[in-house]
Amino acid sequence: MQINLTHTYLISVHPRWASSFFLSHNPKTIELRKGSFGTCLKPGDNIAIYATLPTAELLGIVRILKRQSLTVDRLWQASQQGKLAKVSRPQFNAYTNFT
Template identity: 45%
Template structure:
C-alpha cells in the first residue's frame, strides 16, 4: 500500500520502456526534461507511463526536487543518475541553453497492476498520453477511481 502519498497532487509523464525499467531498478533517479511541471511541487507524486507498444503504467514515485541548470552543469553534476550515456545526454539537450531534471525517490513498481491505456481511458475519459505532462488531482474525472487502484 502506498497510502502516505495518496492525497498529494500527481503528474504523469510518458517515457520509453528501457528508461522506466532503469527507474524501477534504481539505475535512473533523475528524469531529464526540457521544461518542468508547473502544477506540482517536491513531495508530490509522479506516475511513469510507458509509451507504445507497452502503453501502461509502470511506476509511481515521489518528486524529491527539481533541478534548473545548464546542460553542461547538469551533465557534470548528475549524469551518473540519469540512466543515459554522455552521447545521449548531449543529443537530448542539443541546441538547448537550459536543462531541467526531476529527482525521484520512493519509487514503487506498479507494472503488476496492469493499468493499460485502455483502462486509463475508461477511468479518466479525457486522458491522453502526454508529450510533456498530464496533471491529476481530485477534480479530474476518474482520478479518485484510479487512486483506488494505485494505492490499494
C-alpha cells in the first residue's frame, strides 16, 4: 500500500492575478515565483490563494499538477508568452529583471 502525503501552502498574490486563477473561462494556470518556495512543491499539493489588499481575503485553493524550474527564456515559452500566467511581456520582464 502506497500513501501519498500532500501539503497545503498559503501564498499571497496581488488581487489582479489572484482572481484570475478562478476565472470560469481561460483561468491562470502558471504562478511565477522567485526564490526557493517552489522547490518544496509536489504534484497533488494544494495552494491556498490569498488576495492581498485591498481585497484581503482567501479566494480559493488550487492543486499543483507540475512544478518546473526553468530559465527565464524557457519560462516565457512555457507560459505561452505569458498567456498562462496572465502577464504581459513588460510585466514578465519587470518581475524577472530580464530585459
